[in-house]
Structures are given as C-alpha cells and as structure tokens.
Amino acid sequence: MSGLTCPVCGCAAGHTFLRRERVPGTQNLLSRSQEAARAVAFGTLDMTACEECGFVWNASFDASRVRYDQDYENSQTSSPAFEEYVQGLIDDLIDEQEIRNHRIVEVGCGNGSFLRSLVTAAGVRNTGTGYDPCYRGNSPELDGRLEFRLEFLSGKPLHEPCDVVVSRHVIEHIPQPVEFLSAIRGSLSNSSEARVFIETPNVEWILRSRTYWDFFHEHCSIFTDASLTTACERVGLAVTDVRHVFGGQYLWLEATPAEGVEVTRNPGDISELAAAFAVAERDWLERWRRELELAAVEGPVAVWGAGAKGVTLVNLLDPETRLVQCVVDMNPLKQGGFIPGSGHSIVAPEELCNRGVHHLLLMNPNYREEIEDLLTRLEVAVNVINVTERADDPVLIS
Template sequence: MNLIDNSTLTHSHSEIEDDGEVFACPNCGSGGTVLFHEVHNVPTNSCILFETRAEAINCSRGAIALRFCEECGFIYNASFRQDLTEYSGRYEETQGFSPTFSRFHRNLAAEMVERHDLKEREVMEIGCGKGEFLVLLSQLGENRGIGVDPSALPERLEGVEGAERVTLIPEYFEPRHCDEQPDFLCCKMTLEHIPETANFIETIRAGLDPDKKTVVFFQVPEADRIIRHCAFEDIYHEHCSYFTSASLQYLFEQSGFEVTRTAVEYDDQYLTIEAVPASEPLLPNPRDGNSDLAELVASFPARLEEHKLHWRHVVEQAKAKGQTVVLWGSGSKAVSFLTSLGIAGMVDFVTDINPNRHNHFMPGTGHLIVSPDQLAEIEPGLVIVMNRIYEDEITASLEQIGVECVVECL
C-alpha cells in the first residue's frame, strides 16, 4: 500500500497534464511513454471493509490508464488518484489466514534471517500491514522490529509470541523513521502502491548511512507475468506501479543502491530485490531488457479481450445450467474480476477464509462476503479461485465442507 505521504514529494520525475494524467515516467523521467490499456469507473479502494451494500456500491471510483516507458520498461497508471485512496484501520490486506501463504511467509523470513545473519538486530518494515512479517523476523532471530503503516493495528499483535519486540507505527513513512539506522529494511507489496517511485526510493536512500550497509529488501508483483498472461485481475487502481526485474533494478541503481540479488517467487507472482547503499553513483542503462516487454505491451489489448471473453463464457455457461457462482477470494483480484467483465450480476457470492472480511460487501458491486462454511448451504455449482496458487488448499477445504462443484482458477 502507499506508505509515504505524497504531499511531501515533488514531481521532479513526472510531468502532469491538465487532466491530471502523468505523462512522464515516474521511474526515470522519460517522456517516451505509450498508453496501452484503459479502464474507467473502477473502485479506488479494493481492500476496504464496507459495512453495508449501499456503501460498497457507492464507493469512490477512478480510472486506469496504463502507460509503458520505452526507456526503462516501467509500467504505471497515469490516471492514479492518491486523494481517492484510503489506507486506514479498515483496510484489510492480510493473507495470513492462508496456510499456503503462511508457509511461504515463514520460509521467506527464515531465508532473510539466515542469509543476512539477522540475529538480535534492528529491523524495519515500510508498509508492514498488520505486522505479521516483523513478528516472524522477531520469532526466528530475536530481532527488534519497527513497522510503519497507516493501516497498522497494534492490538492485533497482543499476546503473539515475539510481538513484545515489535513496535507498529500507524503512520505514513517519513525519513525521520530511519533516524535510528536499521540493519535490515524491508518493504513488501507496497512499492506498487507508490506513484512517485523514484522520489520514494531516493527518500529511503537519503535516510541510510552507506557505511552502515543496511540490507534493503523489496517485494512487488511481477509485471512480466501480468502482461504476458493478461492477468487483468492483478490490474486495479491502487496498483499504480508495475515492475519487471529490469525496471526495478534500474530504479534502485539510479537511486544510489547496489543491487545484490533479484528473484521471482511464489509461482512467478512476486518479484524481489535485495540491495545495499552504494558507495559510488551508478549509471545503469535504462533500455536493458525491454524489447520483449515492448512486444507484449503492443499485443496486450487484443490478447486481453480474448482472455476476458473466455472468462465471460465460463460464467455464462454456469448460469445457463442454473448453477450458483461463487468467487473464492475477496481481495483486489475479485474486485477487478467483478468490475472488468460486465458479468457481476451473474456472480452470486464471494467467499474468503479471512474472518475479518465476513459479512462485509465487495467494493463497486456490493456482493456479500460469506464464510466458506456457508457454502454447504449455498451449494455452488461453480467456484472460481482468484489465485491458482491456492487451488489445492481450496479444493481440500471444499471437500471438508462437503461441497462438490466445478473449480476453475484464474
């Protein structure tokens, strides 16, 4: 999510047109950007918990206008509106209720502790959410952690092992939070919510002493997969910045970091980067590795329409058979699915294993979010899984509940 108050940033890397659309690349400052995908009237907050259907249907709306930078390969939503997004205590983004994700999260924390010798160290997370990763770092290495996030809920950590060494600060990130130099600074699934990417990374770099050699770890959605596979469910208003390995590495190098490692993980969904403050300025080549992506961007509109047609057909066939249709997963992917295909009226319910989401309503469409246990009574004929990495987990849950149905995965 967005963890920096953008009112403190200048637009030195971005030219803003009269209609509010950002024309120049926020990553490298180039004016050579190409518009290739537009969606209008989309919810601007896809993880907000709405108490009533009317409130959910009447949520704030914005637009998506994806531009591709021909210089550095960065993709961004030129129509992103920061003033229409909300990051507060009712922003429910945690994936920690999934056993699949929890295993990945714990393994990632263990990997960081081992590779960077994080034992009794000072660690910080920008965009810590509800603090789960910081707690893991505390548990596995007895580290002391500080998490900064306006949606943080410190009370969620009461009584959790290792939480006594973790402090959550429900604020937007500012350079002053780095006054005490951390040994390890991480920022997971947050940079994609930041519109002024270069300013953000430069702000972080300015707060770090190069002699300290703080290890910096970032994790973002991997954009090559999104564009290559037309994963429209991963394109929504809050995600204003989309990175490939090349554009992410360029951003860090031109911002004063020495990149030590990049990787693609979690079924090719997550891109990670590790870096340390560079002793000397680096001059990266912004055009490295962009030719294949440029071809995918050029063919994206036509391929996307075919992909969306397929999913409309899947839902229409189920309804023609008189089946009840349920989406499994009520987060951002489901919001995009419901608002992108024009078939929201054919989907009956949305379910989620996160109990904090139950009995709330989906942004934009007002679908009720039900507990998986309620599916026994609902008797769906088709369950569409919003993320295929959870297919085995969800199939096992359906069997345990006693539901027999067709399962399709995005």
C-alpha cells in the same frame, strides 16, 4: 497516450496500452453494507509502459480515490499456502542473509506478523519498527524491542537510522517510487551492514499470463526486474539480486547502499507484451461474459478470493451482480462484508453448501491444492475452474 514521462527513468517514452474507467479506487476496503460498498470512490486506469526501462504505471492514478486506514484489510494469513511461503522468506533472511543483531524497519508492515517473526525468532536479538497506517494492535511490544507507527511513508524520511529495511507489497502503491526508495536509502547511510529487501508484483508475469484482473487502481507502479533495478540504482542502491518468487508472481530484490552506482535501462520486450495483452483483453471480456451467462443458467456461480484479484474480476465481468452469486474468502474479517464497487456479498467457505454453488472460479493457482482440500473436508461438490489457466479458454459448461 504516448510520450509520457516515466516516473522511474525520466524518459518521455511512456505509451498507454490499457484504459479502464470507473474502477474501485481501493480494492481492500471493508464494507459492511452493499450500499457502502457501491458508494466507494472510483478511479481510472491508464496503464502505461516505458519503452526505455520497462516500468509500467497508471498515468491516471488519483491518490484521493484511495483509502489506507483501519478499514483497509489485505492480510493473507488465513491461507496455509501463503503462510508457508512467507515463512520461507523469514527463514532465508535469518539463516541465509544472517539478519541478526540488526535494527530492522518494515515499511508497510500490515498486521506486523512478518516483522514480529524477525524479532522474536530464537537467538536473533533483532529490534523492529513497523510503519503502516492500517496497523491494528498493540505498540510497543517485547519490552520496547518492537514498535509500530500508524504512518504512510511514500517519500518521507524514516524517523530513525537502521541496518535493514524490508518493504513487501508497498512500492506498487507509490506513484513516485524513486522518491520512496530515496527515503529508504537515506535511512541507511550510517550503517556499515545496510541492506534493503523489496517484494512487489512482477508485471512481466501479469502480461505473459494474461491475468487481466491483476491491473487495478491501488497498484499504480508495477515493475519488471530490470525497471525495479533501474529505480534502485537511481537513488544509490546497488542491486545484488532480483529473483522471481511465489510461482513467478512476485519480484524479490536485494540491494545495498553504494556510491557511484551506474544506472542501467533494459526495457526487454515490455512494449510487445503490453500491446498483445491489450488486444487479448478485449476478446477475453466478451467471451467470459458470454460464458458466465451460460454458467449462471446452469447453477449459481461463485468466485474464490475477495482480495484485489477477485474484486477486479467481478467488477470487470459482473458489475451489476447478475451472474456471480457471491465471493468466498477465508479471512474472517472479510466474511459478511461486500465487494467494493459491485457490492457482491463475501461469505465463508462453509456457505457454499447452503447456496448450492455449481461453478467456483479460482483466482490464484497457487492456492488450488489447499482450496480443494478444504472443499473435500466440507463435502462441497463444485466445479472448480482455474481462471488463470483458462483465461483465454473460458469453457465453463461441460
């Protein structure tokens, strides 16, 4: 498909570069039986790149295929490496951005830990309101200084004025991101110190790194730094900084409300990257399936990570659960469950010994050190394969 209208810049310059059918509609659902996991709603991917601004979106996204409720679980707080990264963001907001004596709203607060840290840090005197339909916990807290609302805000206005809006890993779930940003902009109109902080996946990193498992149905809107800037500018947010964080995998944007913001467009080389990615994926699927067949003969194969990356990988390479014995995850809420779509079992790291796993596929290189340290403590001898580094060189059998 070509000539599709871009949801960010409005130009009829979208070209579909990647199509996948029958993909799980929601990657992070908790399924307690294999039957339930295999019965989830499925959707279609038609990943489309805008040749005018560089935005990438799923032109076949279907919101009815996605569930955000109490069975949705995507927290990464079980990972020390990720916790260290998140603490760095919190420290930067408090110490460098001087977020003190502020009314903070977090859109998509998850379990509330990030917002809670911004409110409870020593001497900050902040108040906070978190929005998330998947929140599980008490509200209000801290004598009313912190409250949570079980709502999904896609384009609806916030209920209260505020000084700071933080939104981490939400906008990629929103099919109309400009409306979403407009609602955020409107909530800041009465604050003289208003600021916006947004974190979201970096599509340029995905395309350059050839992480084929980073395109999935939940993420219908994926940005380059330039296209995220364009989206903000369209609603009157002046972007003061965009940087690549978490090893380049994420974008971190800072902006302030302003009048008369000029809207810029810079597609970069998104079209070339997208075309090369699509061609390479076809070869990747064939070669990795062949290598997994060989690896499974030598010994049991497992995947580390039951998040969206792991869910996407096993559904792409082993939808019938023939080649991968299990998926390992450190999150106790996921252990004992099953992968949406394929139905692979999710186990704790301690289970690796009992299952005699020979090959372990590592989805995210940022976690390699902590995973290898844990395997050493558990005395698990296994061949760890960094899937990102070996995406185009899948030689599993030594």
